[in-house]
Amino acid sequence: MKTFITFLSIAVLATSCNNSKTTEDTAPIEAQYTEADYDFLAIGNPEKMSAASKRALRNNYHKNEEWFGKFNDHPLKGDVGYEKGVIRRDPTMVIKVDGLYYTWYSKSTGATYGFGTGDPDKKVFPWDKTEIWYATSKDGWDWKEEGLAVTFGPKGAYDDRSVFTPEILAHQGKYYLVYQCIKAPYVNRSFNTVGMSVADNPRGPWKRLEAPILEAAQDGEWLGEEDNRFAVKSQGSFDSQKVHDPTLLYYRDQFYLYYKGERMGERNTAGGREIRWGVAIADNIEGPYIKSEYNPITHSGHELCVWPYKGGIAMASSADGPERQTLQYAPDGINFEIMSYVNWVPTAMGLVTDLDNDKHPTEALSWGLHHKTKVYPGETWWTGDNYLSRFSFSRNRNTKAEFAESKKE
Ligand code: AAL
Numbered sequence: 182m183k184t185f186i187t188f189l190s191i192a193v194l195a196t197s198c199n200n201s202k203t204t205e206d207t208a209p210i211e212a213q214y215t216e217a218d219y220d221f222l223a224i225g226n227p228e229k230m231s232a233a234s235k236r237a238l239r240n241n242y243h244k245n246e247e248w249f250g251k252f253n254d255h256p257l258k259g260d261v262g263y264e265k266g267v268i269r270r271d272p273t274m275v276i277k278v279d280g281l282y283y284t285w286y287s288k289s290t291g292a293t294y295g296f297g298t299g300d301p302d303k304k305v306f307p308w309d310k311t312e313i314w315y316a317t318s319k320d321g322w323d324w325k326e327e328g329l330a331v332t333f334g335p336k337g338a339y340d341d342r343s344v345f346t347p348e349i350l351a352h353q354g355k356y357y358l359v360y361q362c363i364k365a366p367y368v369n370r371s372f373n374t375v376g377m378s379v380a381d382n383p384r385g386p387w388k389r390l391e392a393p394i395l396e397a398a399q400d401g402e403w404l405g406e407e408d409n410r411f412a413v414k415s416q417g418s419f420d421s422q423k424v425h426d427p428t429l430l431y432y433r434d435q436f437y438l439y440y441k442g443e444r445m446g447e448r449n450t451a452g453g454r455e456i457r458w459g460v461a462i463a464d465n466i467e468g469p470y471i472k473s474e475y476n477p478i479t480h481s482g483h484e485l486c487v488w489p490y491k492g493g494i495a496m497a498s499s500a501d502g503p504e505r506q507t508l509q510y511a512p513d514g515i516n517f518e519i520m521s522y523v524n525w526v527p528t529a530m531g532l533v534t535d536l537d538n539d540k541h542p543t544e545a546l547s548w549g550l551h552h553k554t555k556v557y558p559g560e561t562w563w564t565g566d567n568y569l570s571r572f573s574f575s576r577n578r579n580t581k582a583e584f585a586e587s588k589k590e
Contacts, residue, residue, distance in 0.1 A: 218243045248508050248521035248542045250576045260326035261316050261569040263555055266290055268307045270567035271346040272531035272550040281317050283383045284531055284550055285330055285358060287345035288314040293564050301366040307567055309367050311345040313360060321548060331358060331378045331387050339364050339393050340376050350429040356380045357466060359427040362393060369410045372397040375427045394468045395424050395438060395461055401445035413446030419457040419477040421445045428485040432514055436463045438470050439487050452503035458482050475515050481505050484529040488545040490538050499526035527551035527572040546574035
């Protein structure tokens with residue numbers, strides 16, 4: 182036993198020497214791995230471990246099994262499901278007020294033409310010329326569309342072309358919508374902003390702030406005059422062109438505005454599109470929001486999905502990057518580690534905020550909303566229609582506790 186403990190100490194310390202050391206990394210190996218851990222991972226001889234077995238221990242597959250599971254999709258009833266010619270997408274978190282669930286989402290109608298038509302009024306993307314609408318439900322299945330919440334700003338303002346991809350935060354009796362904004366004209370090289378509207382009641386009226394609360398860094402340099410977002414002399418920060426999917430959480434007595442950044446001259450890398458997340462933090466809910474010095478805080482993910490769990494922040498990383506389709510956890514809301522790999526992460530998840538998150542690592546994922554795309558034969562995804570749907574998360578059948586229990590019999 183002593184021999185393998187010494188061998189393992191060296192192996193584990195060697196593999197962890199490039200990472201920031203936690204108490205666990207530096208703890209004596211006896212404290213890290215027990216015979217039960219080896220048995221759980223079916224490692225018969227700890228003196229002869231394959232790279233995969235060492236990685237299983239290092240990545241905590243014996244500890245994090247409660248984070249593993251599978252997402253499912255279920256159609257909704259009522260007004261927000263598929264409707265030809267109507268875009269409903271990017272639902273917010275689902276909040277419960279006086280026994281009724283509320284969600285907000287981007288809504289638009291009319292054909293999408295793409296860029297370069299020569300007519301600056303033509304809709305370029307499903308989320309262009311979009312406003313924020315809302316719907317309510319008694320049971321989370323049957324949704325009633327209630328109407329418009331936030332429309333465009335006045336001509337010439339930062340939000341005069343499109344307001345979309347909203348997120349909601351209920352805080353101290355008020356309601357805050359944060360969302361993406363586009364100022365006309367919408368071109369490939371547009372820089373976008375994040376806006377905020379405030380209401381005393383989830384049914385509005387909503388009052389928009391005069392200025393955006395977050396802006397793209399705009400610190401890259403375009404190459405040439407052509408409207409091509411991939412042609413750059415330098416790329417700049419991870420959020421040099423876009424600040425997307427704003428998601429506001431009240432955390433540690435401050436306001437954490439998580440967001441997705443897109444870079445000028447975005448590349449396609451090993452993980453697909455070059456997408457990363459950042460966070461901007463404020464003492465007051467209306468700002469100023471200061472971008473964290475630790476940005477980017479992920480090297481993967483697409484639409485934001487974050488939730489409070491046991492004093493830290495958990496997240497689901499969806500479509501892009503080498504760590505796509507993982508669940509991750511940051512004890513401080515900034516330093517995320519992979520906890521599990523999942524079959525699929527629903528697009529633009531809106532979590533339900535009145536679930537008992539701390540009960541289980543994936544309790545917050547019990548159910549929620551996301552959007553889907555109906556692509557018509559012979560057409561591209563962006564001429565299709567988006568509609569809302571419901572997801573659920575099924576946990577693994579055999580947790581470590583159950584495994585230990587079965588060994589007793
Ligand atoms: C989504 C989101 C943002 C983008 C667009 C609409 O996937 O990342 O909201 O701007 O696509």
